[in-house]
Amino acid sequence: MTETRLDAVKLDGAGPVYDQIRRAIRDLVVSGEWQPGTSVPPEHALMEQLGASRMTVHRALVQLAREGLITRRRRSGTVVATPPASHAMLDILSIPEEVRQLGQAYAYEVLARTDGRPSPEVAELFGLKRSDKVAHLIVLHRADGKPHVLEERVIHAAGVTGLADENFAETPPGDWLLQHSLWSQAEHAISAIGAGEEQAALLDIAVGEPCLLVERRTWNQSHPVTAVRLLYPGFRHRFVGRFGPYGAA
């Protein structure tokens, strides 16, 4: 268990004390300075370090715990939480999970991989320099043997360690990246598009068949990590969410 530096917690004098404390610790967590798994100083230590009462420190920590950034247990103390993986529909989805939750058998094939410079379009789409190194992958995911979704992915080599040595034989790139990279920002877009010739052939559908296109771009500290286009045959796919006026059900 890595150590956290107590003196890294600093107040900025803006607003209520409990909120200053909350923000200070949140920033340390979100910036990655306090890694998941490291232990947060106990309330007494923070109390002395910051010159606040224990209840005030407590209030900040309780709130952070409710927000899911830290987890707390009596006696063992407080530790930085590992970020939650998934958030209903908008989320970073794991395709294997998605398929298995439908009760179907999952399989995938890496159809192509090229390592090198990004093409102009890719560089544009992704905000990369032509000189950056990227891996370009095309993966077909199957559910019960039938084509389920076509994945086209670009990975920025500089943002991920071990990319060159990974051949994605065991784990599809999306899941592999979840374990080997960090992300702090993502953008997610859904649109409808007709299948192109190659795409239709791979997905075993007719050319022009309506498909759902999910495009996702991911950054770590404004540093591109990966961009992916997922093409789902429309007629066999819907994204469903259920919720109430006061939040997801």
Place this chain on the structure above:
Amino acid sequence: MTETRLDAVKLDGAGPVYDQIRRAIRDLVVSGEWQPGTSVPPEHALMEQLGASRMTVHRALVQLAREGLITRRRRSGTVVATPPASHAMLDILSIPEEVRQLGQAYAYEVLARTDGRPSPEVAELFGLKRSDKVAHLIVLHRADGKPHVLEERVIHAAGVTGLADENFAETPPGDWLLQHSLWSQAEHAISAIGAGEEQAALLDIAVGEPCLLVERRTWNQSHPVTAVRLLYPGFRHRFVGRFGPYGAA
């Protein structure tokens, strides 16, 4: 401003006191017993009624305020909030707003309206009895004069007051419903589909052109309110969301 009954707040003895208070009030709000706009008793009153200290009551109220169920202001007191209308992409969207946020001029036409019994398909889709009364509407929304989205909507007359007298000349049905009905549950599905003949003609696109189909069904206390199918031409539409591992950005 309607009054709230103080003695409606009852603790159930389960778990921490502050949480009992929070749940008690939350239930009164969510169940509709305390309507939006009504004022919540001040901390002192709750404190006496419940035999808890002010700080404990305070804690419950602060948390409810953070969750958005109530709003609090010094001196004026605490009132039940009107439920928030929108939540990023998954939300109950107002199409006029959506269009205006794109900086385009909004207009709409009600193309058809029939009041009567639901067709078998509609009844099926919506979980209605054949004997229920419904209104069936077809509305075309335009942005800068061009067709933007085709709306097909079924409204359950029993769930909405004033439906028969409304002709939707001033306000499109989606927005009108937001003001004249309550909902406690919604389901939202996104898929891709090719435009049918009539749809294509209305949207001024080619038959078979890929479209985003958003289907939403809404209930109030497990009681159907409305169901809607929104058909967006795919090539001029994408739903975008931005977020981080700790929530929306």
Place this chain on the structure above:
DNA sequence: ACTTGCCAATTGCATATGCAATTGGATAGC
């Protein structure tokens, strides 16, 4: 070794208290 029991560290919760900030409404003055 292995088990049992105990202690102390740590968080969870509630209370009592005091003061600050905001502001609706009453009151006084014009």
Place this chain on the structure above:
DNA sequence: GCTATCCAATTGCATATGCAATTGGCAAGT
């Protein structure tokens, strides 16, 4: 009437204090 002023109701915040609950790890005993 109209305005300026003040007061009191209400929430916001911080502290000090005490006890409860949990449990990691040590110590003692077998």
